[in-house]
Amino acid sequence: MNFTLVYSAILLLLSNAGVYSGGFRKITIMLCGMGLLMWLFVGAVPLGLLSLFLIFALATRTFCARRWWRFPALSGTAVLAALGIAFLMTQTEQRRITGLREAFPYQPMRELPAPVDSFPGGPLLAGTESRLDYLEGKVPGEGWRSRTHALQILHEENVSLFVRSSGFGQERMVRLPLGKIPDTLRPDELRVPQPNGGSSRTHAETTSEVRVLEWEFHELHRQGILDFINAENFGHVKDRRNVAGFQSHRFSKVPEPSDGWRVETLELVGLLLHAEPRVYVSAELPRMDELRKAPTRPLDRFEVAGLEQLRCDEDLVAADAPGGMRLLGGIRNAKQCIQCHDGKRGDLLGAFTYTLVKGR
Numbered sequence: 001m002n003f004t005l006v007y008s009a010i011l012l013l014l015s016n017a018g019v020y021s022g023g024f025r026k027i028t029i030m031l032c033g034m035g036l037l038m039w040l041f042v043g044a045v046p047l048g049l050l051s052l053f054l055i056f057a058l059a060t061r062t063f064c065a066r067r068w069w070r071f072p073a074l075s076g077t078a079v080l081a082a083l084g085i086a087f088l089m090t091q092t093e094q095r096r097i098t099g100l101r102e103a104f105p106y107q108p109m110r111e112l113p114a115p116v117d118s119f120p121g122g123p124l125l126a127g128t129e130s131r132l133d134y135l136e137g138k139v140p141g142e143g144w145r146s147r148t149h150a151l152q153i154l155h156e157e158n159v160s161l162f163v164r165s166s167g168f169g170q171e172r173m174v175r176l177p178l179g180k181i182p183d184t185l186r187p188d189e190l191r192v193p194q195p196n197g198g199s200s201r202t203h204a205e206t207t208s209e210v211r212v213l214e215w216e217f218h219e220l221h222r223q224g225i226l227d228f229i230n231a232e233n234f235g236h237v238k239d240r241r242n243v244a245g246f247q248s249h250r251f252s253k254v255p256e257p258s259d260g261w262r263v264e265t266l267e268l269v270g271l272l273l274h275a276e277p278r279v280y281v282s283a284e285l286p287r288m289d290e291l292r293k294a295p296t297r298p299l300d301r302f303e304v305a306g307l308e309q310l311r312c313d314e315d316l317v318a319a320d321a322p323g324g325m326r327l328l329g330g331i332r333n334a335k336q337c338i339q340c341h342d343g344k345r346g347d348l349l350g351a352f353t354y355t356l357v358k359g360r
């Protein structure tokens, strides 16, 4: 049974009784107050309007009391007017919803090979495990105010969604954050050039052994991962053949400098889409829709040695290089990635290879 209709009927009856009895009048005014609050807080438009009209109608009760039919007629008109206005509003909402369904349809996801089993021999190293935990906590969630949730409702609840979103129904009176569906997308024209001006610099030979970093530059690398994955725009994944609103991984900015070092180049070592590990070459920071067709290069000596370490569960390795420093940081399968990437938590999905130089 529809909550709004029942509530309206009760209000109608009580308000009519309220013309003759002070007790009923008080209850009616209280329920009207609640109706206004529901309008304010959960967008229950029809109840709010009806409550407003009835409060006005009750104010005219001395006028109404002279003819028995005046109040029923007035309050009946109030109900019709409130439902009518709300109906017109829901028509607009319905058009918006249809438009969003067409703009963000279910689409099959690109074939994605599962990651190689990165650590067949037991659990992750303790440090790596706790960093993965921390990263997972920073990935924007799928709560009920999220874009993902709005997309799910948009597609999976066909029945009178419009009725709910404007507060007609009882199940979900809270407004859906439909605006998020288009608004959180990163603009297509957003390009982030490599900070060194885009010339794919020949990778300097390193001048030291590859060393494991326990804490330095981890924050820089984490910021990079979180920005790149673009988790707010993962979309709703019903299954691999039905994904709505996915925007591919891409950077929106250069990671902030850290300890007086700034990023000069940042490239993606792809581990999934090619038969062997390859580095995508681009004048811009990694953006998957572009990289699909981008040229690649083989890994250089530092990257080969570093990847070995990452495969042994380390997270971030470094080596000195003339005029700067090289970093290689693993991108691991977090619990939020598995729905698309398969494999198991902690597997390597890729790595970022950085050159850093001193100065801001």
Ligand code: HEC
Residues within 6 Å of the ligand: 109, 110, 112, 139, 229, 234, 235, 237, 243, 246, 248, 249, 269, 270, 271, 272, 273, 274, 288, 289, 331, 332, 333, 334, 336, 337, 338, 339, 340, 341, 349, 350, 351
């Ligand atoms: C909604 C699906 C989806 C989710 C969730 C997802 N990805 Fe992806 N990812 C893809 C797709 C699809 C590609 C292939 C490139 C493309 O088509 O955009 C990809 C590619 C990648 C690549 C590049 C692989 C290569 O070899 O080029 C990395 C790295 C990556 N994802 C990391 C992650 C991480 C880390 C997470 C979780 C924090 C994650 N992805 C979550 C869909 C997803």
